[in-house]
Amino acid sequence: MCRFLMMRSDAPFPTEEVLATFGRKCLESIEYQGHGWGAAWRAAGTWSRHKSLTPIWEDRLEIPEKVDFFIVHARSAFKDTGITIENNMPFYRDERAFVFNGELRGVRLRVPGRIGAEKVFNLIERAVNQGGKGLSRALGATEKLLLSKSDYVRALNVAVADDNRIYARCRFNESPDYFTLH
DSSP: OOEEEEEEEEEEEEOHHHHHHHHHHHHHOSSOOOSOEEEEEEETTEEEEEEESSOTTTOOOOOOSEEEEEEEEEOOOGGGOOOSGGGOSOEEETTEEEEEEEEEESOOOOOOOSSHHHHHHHHHHHHHHSTTOOHHHHHHHHHHHHHHTOSEEEEEEEEEEOSSOEEEEEEESSOHHHHOOO
């Protein structure tokens, strides 16, 4: 399973220790999270992005000392397949950034996307665009749809950020210590 972090503050906050702590958690995780990683951050009103196939605990990233929005995702590729930079999150569309941690089994839906996480993001985007739903309602509608069309949901943790807010959903049927969002 992947691991993600999203932080937002009205006042810029330091990044070095946050990123170091996140990298240590990924290295020490019971689930392998070394199939690469990605990050996005906003400093002085400007967004920057980074993606790498190097495990986060081995990589070095030059990032501003303080940011007001920080998104980080360490990947654990399902069955060790699809390990390409394009499959690393965060995924972006317009002003939105998306991250996912979970596992859905026996999903009965046809959705465009290279991997399951991208398909979930496309479902959320479709829900936003149909009927003018906001992100919060779109996440709820997508969760409801996925629950009804999946044989089993080990976990379904998603977070989407726009320019100002973080929207998140947390659902799991196993390992609460691992899957609970904080």
